Amino acid sequence: MPQGLKAREARLAFWMLLPTFSIVIAIVILPVIANFWIAFKPIQLGDLRPPRPAVRESVRAQPAAVGEALVVRYRVQNRTDNPITWARIEDALPPGLTPAELPEACRVQGAKIVCELASGLEPGQTVNLTLRFTAGPAYFAAGAPYPRDTRPAVESRAPNPILARPFTLDNFRAVLSDPDFWPMLKVTLAYTVFGTVLSILLGLFAAQLLSPPFAGRQVLRGLFLFPYVAPVIAVAFTWVFLLDPFAGTINALLLKYGFVHDPIPFLSQRYWPVQFFGMTVQVPLALTMVILFEGWRYFPFAFLFILARLQAIPSELYEAARVDGAGIWASFRFVTLPQVVGILATLFLLRFIWTFNKFDDIFLLTGGAAGTETITIKVYDFAFARANLGQGAAQAVVLFAILALFLIVYFRYAPKGEV
Amino acid sequence: MALVLTLLVGLSAALASLGSVSLLLVLWGGLKTVFPLDAALAGGLLLGGLAWALARRRRLGSLPMVLAGIGLALVWALTAGGDPYRLGLGAFWNGLAPLTAGGLAGLAAAYGLREVRLERPDSEAWELVGLRLLRGAAFLVFVFMVVFPFWAMVAASLKPRAEFLADPANLGLPLSVFSEGFWPGLKKMLVGYREVLVTFKFLRYIGNTAFVSISTMFITLALAVLGAYAVARLEFRGRALMERAILLTYMFPAIVLAIPLYTIFTQLGLRDNLIGLIIVYLAQTLPVALYMLRSYFETIPASLEEAGLIDGCSRFEVIWRITLPLALPALASVGLYVFMIAWNEFLFAFMFLDTPELFTLSRGMVGLNSQEVPRQFLMAGAVIVTVPIMILFFWFEKYLVGGLTAGGVKG
Incomplete structure (x- = not known):
């Protein structure tokens, strides 16, 4: 057989076998390797849930007249057993509120409150973010919206516990x-x-x-x-x-x-x-x-x-x-x-x-x-x-x-x- | 010696026939009955003696033996007051049961002694008769062993709980429901199926299972045809090694894959998902399908394809126009085999699926296995899972057997 034809046949065979190979490697070979990996890691079934902070918003003070304070608190909790390395909370800011006292992590960005926890949360750690605003006339003109009516959007990053946990022989x-x-x-x-x-x-x-x-x-x-x-x-x-x-x-x-x-x-x-x-x-x-x-x-x-x-x-x-x-x-x-x-x-x-x-x-x-x-x-x-x-x-x-x-x-x- | 041989045959025939009739009466009639051991022993010895006496005169025929059996049963019935099985029914049925048993015993004894030279039985005659007795017993045992559970499954699915608990040994159909007319009776009989299909959403599960199985079948076939063709026809390095690797994956325990796949699929969001299930089934069936198809492709003469190549067809045209039409039987075998694996699969369906809307039949069955659900519904579910496979099996038995022997379905 000529050399070029042979190479072409081998290439064709490669492409024809590729799908089967990829599936078998992905679903059989890699999992077996992954099984060995997991066997050396202290991992519980619960660790599969991605660690996300739980955020609870509460309104500590609601203004009754112009010039009074509106106080909102975000209680950010890591209830998982795994660390969270970074989290960001974003919530809509009702109109007519001027910030009076904000924690270091938070800032007002347009019509939004953005809080960023750059150092993350340890397992079980709770951070309270208390934000104080002064209500202006526009707030009442908009019908004095209750801040909890908009839900905060939460983003977070955490290392995958399967990769992050230390190797151990405890399982064996x-x-x-x-x-x-x-x-x-x-x-x-x-x-x-x-x-x-x-x-x-x-x-x-x-x-x-x-x-x-x-x-x-x-x-x-x-x-x-x-x-x-x-x-x-x-x-x-x-x-x-x-x-x-x-x-x-x-x-x-x-x-x-x-x-x-x-x-x-x-x-x-x-x-x-x-x-x-x-x-x-x-x-x-x-x-x-x-x-x-x-x-x-x-x-x-x-x-x-x-x-x-x-x-x-x-x-x-x-x-x-x-x-x-x-x-x-x-x-x-x-x-x-x-x-x-x-x-x-x-x-x-x-x-x-x-x-x-x-x-x-x-x-x-x-x-x-x-x-x-x-x-x-x-x-x-x-x-x-x-x-x-x-x-x-x-x-x-x-x-x-x-x-x-x-x-x-x-x-x-x-x-x-x-x- | 000839007498001992005929006595042995008579005893075995009587024990088997009288015992089988008794068992059938219990299982189908739901009757209280006895195993007539004494009658079987006495009748069997008499039957054997009679066969010996008959065979001294001329060749032993079936008809005299059957008549002898019925005659003996008649004596038995009369001495036992007309109801030896203690059925307590009308005189007709009370009498019919022992007479049938006796006739069967005669027939069995005649078969056991057929064409055996009884004048001077040699070791060959002993072996022949021994083999026949063994075969007869094995037939009874095997047929009973195979039919009984499936029959029980169907019978129990048609019976209301109270009726079943009244006599769990009775696997007869609950014909009493028909007293109100045929259609209302049928409706009452099938109530378990209606409940399972509608209330327990098995209609939906059938759809899901069919989707998963049929998708797996077609994707596996398509990919395996490509791979098998490459291995069978094209030359490349590492071909032998690859064949070994394919067979090796065949030995992999599914449970070893279960934990990592659960972990990875959960993190990828593929777990509670029918597509994820199909991917796992592909990996389980592809290697064997490829292996089976490759063996078949190798039996197709390459010269046919070369003719196509010379005529200017591309490789894929050759596969589509020449190889595949010739390989249709193998495709049917492999397709059925893959369908069966996907349809029957339990472990991954059980571990992966959480959302009831996505359940396959195997997964849905788990929900029926609870104290709150009547066993009737569980058995109706079992029938629903089994019947499609059985229909396919009987339609395509030839192909499926071919597939089973070629690949050796993993199980």
């Missing part, structure tokens, strides 16, 4: 010394591993079920995808509704058939004692339910991929196995399994990462209560429930680090060529 200290840190990691691991394995196993079963052709197979395949394509909020709320201890269908069924004597609070109880050969085992109830939901909702994903793989296996392989005297189990074990093991490994990796990253499902089912608090729920809890963005971001960094560790270990030790 808070996150790592949280008493729930290790239990939360255990819950996350259990949820991720069991949820992943369950959804893949169910998917494998379902794919085996639908792999030989029969009437109605297409309809069933569509049906089996339902849990996966339906909006998470709809299916999660449906299961919450079905599992309700007082008015839920599942408990009503169990009671009706006499399997239990008291309703089971499936999603709100941490442990459920189960009699097992005379021993009482404490089963983590809510966590189990959440894992079952995970298996139910995501088995179609595994099902779809495994089914596609199963249908691509040449039937000669099975015939050859039959000729060799392999039974059904043997042909599954020695023909099917080796063919799907690659896709199973890929599915395991994908589902493992996505389950680890999963937030919506547990948040909607239990809100992280009753021993189902995973690391993503914890991020939300720190940042929004406790309104501490810095700690939430620090928790997110921990999440990120664990994820990176998984990926490194996986790509280091996984058999090559599977992914």
Whole structure:
């Protein structure tokens, strides 16, 4: 290819990829960097409101006749936790008023009062600006307007707290010394591993079920995808509704058939004692339910991929196995399994990462209560429930680090060529 | 050995059939009933024995087995005073339930033993029958598991609170409303939908969600077509690296982006804003859409485009006139996939939107999940969120499945 054409192609490719790149950089890459930044800053949710002074105007003296005084006071307050470096207040000046005594910050400019606080306001600081005017005849000719009828316009400048606050390790200290840190990691691991394995196993079963052709197979395949394509909020709320201890269908069924004597609070109880050969085992109830939901909702994903793989296996392989005297189990074990093991490994990796990253499902089912608090729920809890963005971001960094560790270990030790 | 095999099949068939009928009676009829374990065990053994006896004479057919099942059920019904399921309805219904169950059990047993050589069952026969039993059970479990919640969602959305609380196990339709005539009855049944759509402003939320999803879909398609074409056809440095980077963004946890995006969007005034939401959805769908389209473009022979280039078309004319028409199936797959992601998205809609006028359906649903709102309305809302996706899904199943397998919808 000629050199000029090549350069032109590269330039064209650049312009065609630019929009995608800009969006991904702006919405994925930069935020991740910003997350690291915030993790090292003591920032609360409230700091996101730009620090603005609150201004209250009051009329201290209202003139009754020409020559009397009109006194206006502006009470300027910084009610935020962040400094304001500069503020300016502008208000309309009724006609016929001559300034008698103005604070240093204020001046009359045409038909306006302008006050400028050049040195700003510290957090919690209040400045009172009292302005004294003498009323002339023009004031009364204009109908003696009440100064509070016009609202003061306020402008201010303040450093962005996200940039201005000092760097600190406090957020990480808070996150790592949280008493729930290790239990939360255990819950996350259990949820991720069991949820992943369950959804893949169910998917494998379902794919085996639908792999030989029969009437109605297409309809069933569509049906089996339902849990996966339906909006998470709809299916999660449906299961919450079905599992309700007082008015839920599942408990009503169990009671009706006499399997239990008291309703089971499936999603709100941490442990459920189960009699097992005379021993009482404490089963983590809510966590189990959440894992079952995970298996139910995501088995179609595994099902779809495994089914596609199963249908691509040449039937000669099975015939050859039959000729060799392999039974059904043997042909599954020695023909099917080796063919799907690659896709199973890929599915395991994908589902493992996505389950680890999963937030919506547990948040909607239990809100992280009753021993189902995973690391993503914890991020939300720190940042929004406790309104501490810095700690939430620090928790997110921990999440990120664990994820990176998984990926490194996986790509280091996984058999090559599977992914 | 043959007897053991037939007994096993008979037992499984009877347990599954009698149990399923019982469950359906409870779920749809709202009836007080029992799980007839004793009858299932006894009947199953008898059915198995009968199959063994029948199979000694000649090949086992379905009809004799069904008749045998009905016969056994008849005996069961008579010994239990005509109402073995303890339904307490008229004689017709009381009798119909066990007879149906018995017939089904016979049919299932006949299917389980079909074409099995019962004279001398070898290990292959055992495996075959075992597999059939497993498949049968798995079918029941999977179909129930998938259909049940969706059926429950619809049924509960049609039922007034009092009627539901009277028997939460009953997921049948509240047909009693039709006693006042068809139209008033229908109106009464759909009251939850009217409330949710009008009082809870879901009509507006449907509009917002459609706006966000459709905008996301078209913008993603347009940008992804450009990017995918560049990666598939044009030569430039760093192409391989870029593909890796695209896949990597696929692994990014949304919650890690949530805090910084919340912070930045709040400060930029983009947070409580549908445009801001669309931008986030673009970032979530673009990489996968680009990846999927690129794979498809690579299957289109480049020679077709070269012909166009030689005829004097510009690159963009070639894309518009040659590549896109050929890639229509892939565009449909990717478009549907993007639409689905945007429609179903919860986290960012939940965090970003504060103004009720801007709510998407996912965000609006949160407001229905409260103690003050009847569960009927919550379920009606769930149906409203789900139905458009389901309609699309059934219309375009072929494309959507293609999209799902090609991209592996993140979820």
